[in-house]
Structures are given as structure tokens and as C-alpha cells.
Amino acid sequence: GAVVSQHPSWVICKSGTSVKIECRSLDFQATTMFWYRQFPKQSLMLMATSNEGSKATYEQGVEKDKFLINHASLTLSTLTVTSAHPEDSSFYICSPGGNEQFFGPGTRLTVL
Amino acid sequence: GIQVEQSPPDLILQEGANSTLRCNFSDSVNNLQWFHQNPWGQLINLFYIPSGTKQNGRLSATTVATERYSLLYISSSQTTDSGVYFCAVVNYGGSQGNLIFGKGTKLSVKP
Numbered sequence: 001g002a003v004v005s006q007h008p009s010w011v012i013c014k015s016g017t018s019v020k021i022e023c024r025s026l027d028f029q030a031t032t033m034f035w036y037r038q039f040p041k042q043s044l045m046l047m048a049t050s051n052e053g054s055k056a057t058y059e060q061g062v063e064k065d066k067f068l069i070n071h072a073s074l075t076l077s078t079l080t081v082t083s084a085h086p087e088d089s090s091f092y093i094c095s096p097g098g099n100e101q102f103f104g105p106g107t108r109l110t111v112l
Numbered sequence: 113g114i115q116v117e118q119s120p121p122d123l124i125l126q127e128g129a130n131s132t133l134r135c136n137f138s139d140s141v142n143n144l145q146w147f148h149q150n151p152w153g154q155l156i157n158l159f160y161i162p163s164g165t166k167q168n169g170r171l172s173a174t175t176v177a178t179e180r181y182s183l184l185y186i187s188s189s190q191t192t193d194s195g196v197y198f199c200a201v202v203n204y205g206g207s208q209g210n211l212i213f214g215k216g217t218k219l220s221v222k223p
Contacts, residue, residue: 001157034210038153043157043213057208074154091153099143100160101202109147 002028002096006104013084014112021107022080023094030096032069033077035069038091051078093099114139114203115187118214125189125221132185133217135199143202145211148183150195158197160182189221 003026003072013100015020023033036044048064048073050056058064066088068080081088115138118146125131135144159166159173161182166173170189175182186193196218200211 032209034208036210043215044155044200044211045213047139049208051115093153093155095211100157101143101145101200101211102157103155106155108153 001100002026002030002095002102004028004094004096004102004104006094006107008107009105010108012110012112015085016083019084019109020026020079021081021092023077023079023104025075025096028096028098031074032056032097033071034095034097034101035067035077035079036095038093044093048079050079081086081109083085084109086111098107114141114198114201114212116201116212116214118197118199118217120217121215122218125218125219127189127191127221127223129189129221130185130187130191130220133186133197133199133219135182135184135214137180137182137199137201139180139203139205141177141180141201142204143211144182145200146173146182147198147200148193148195149198149216155198186219189219191221191223194219194221 005024007022033050037047038044047062048058050069056069071077095103136146147155163177172185172186196216
């Protein structure tokens with residue numbers, strides 16, 4: 001199956017700072033990358049879909065100006081959480097889609 | 113949109129016991145997958161099973177697409193089976209191809 005990496009694995013930052021999360025598809029050319037978010041003790045919810053060479057689409061309730069997504073190549077999609085606040089603390093995980101879908105290892109963000 | 117319901121929400125087993133986890137979905141699906149989420153959050157693919165039956169060691173899964181449910185069987189459970197099991201589906205009529213997850217079944221296997 002597809003091999004997906006994410007960096008960093010975890011990050012702790014102060015409120016108001018920005019954090020960039022990278023998602024790389026190592027053996028699969030990903031024209032689409034799905035970004036999910038998982039709050040503690042909850043399930044995974046799609047937050048946005050990045051598309052190579054075009055604008056990302058965001059799910060209802062997700063602020064596009066806060067969660068900046070860039071998909072500049074077929075192997076790299078990035079999610080930047082701008083001006084992070086404690087309520088943004090969550091587990092962020094990506095997947096390039098496909099028939100059988102595989103996920104990166106995830107990034108645990110803690111905002112103090 | 114499509115609804116995915118998993119049962120039971122929590123399950124406690126003694127090592128060696130067998131269990132059945134259920135996933136019901138409210139519409140036709142193009143894809144159904146079972147995942148095990150380990151304590152570090154990693155989602156481990158168990159089965160890609162939009163229909164039919166598959167087996168992998170102590171685990172097996174069956175999806176009856178016409179009746180809109182899937183079952184995951186765990187036999188001779190081990191403590192390492194502990195974690196959260198998610199069922200997730202794709203319904204192309206209502207999404208961009210992303211997975212829609214159930215709320216999961218939290219399994220605890222006691223030694």
C-alpha cells in the first residue's frame with residue numbers, strides 16, 4: 001500500500017504561533033490529499049482536501065484562513081495552523097486517498 | 113450524508129476470548145475499511161472489504177453490502193489487540209472520495 005510520512009510527529013507551541021505540518025506520499029503520486037483531525041476520545045473527521053495545483057476545499061466549520069493548505073507537488077502537501085490556540089490542540093493525520101486508503105503516522109499538536 | 117455506526121462502543125475481554133465488532137452504514141458504499149488505532153495514534157490497515165469475506169490470521173471480516181453492515185471477528189484475543197477499532201466507508205455520491213469514520217470500538221484485552 002501507499003507509504004505516507006508526516007513531520008513532525010508531535011509539536012508543542014505557544015498560543016499565537018504558527019505550526020506547519022508536512023505530509024509526504026513516498027511511493028504514490030498524490031493529486032489529492034485528505035487532511036483529518038481527531039480530538040481526544042473522538043473519531044476522525046475530514047477537515048480539508050488539498051488538490052495539487054489548485055485551491056484546497058474545506059469542510060463546513062473549518063476556517064480556511066486559519067488552516068492554510070499547500071499542495072505544490074505530487075508528493076508533498078502541507079497544513080499550516082496559523083495563530084494556533086489551545087482549542088486547535090488535536091491529532092492531525094493525512095491520507096492520499098485511493099481505493100484502499102493508507103494514512104501517515106499523524107502529528108499531535110499541543111498549544112499551550 | 114452517510115451515517116456509520118459501530119457497536120459496541122466499549123468492549124473488555126479476557127485474553128484468549130473471541131469477539132465480534134459490528135459496523136452499520138446507512139447508504140451504499142464504494143469502499144469499506146477496518147483500522148486499528150494503536151496507542152500512538154497510528155492507523156493500521158486491517159481490511160479493505162467493500163463486500164465479501166477476508167481472513168488474516170486471527171482476524172477476519174465480512175461485509176454484506178446489500179444489508180449495509182460489516183463485521184470484524186477477533187479470535188483468541190491478545191493484550192496487543194487492545195486499542196480502538198474503526199470502520200470507515202467511502203460513498204462517492206456524497207463525498208470527494210474521503211473516508212467517513214464510525215465512532216470506533218474501544219477494545220481492552222486483560223491478561
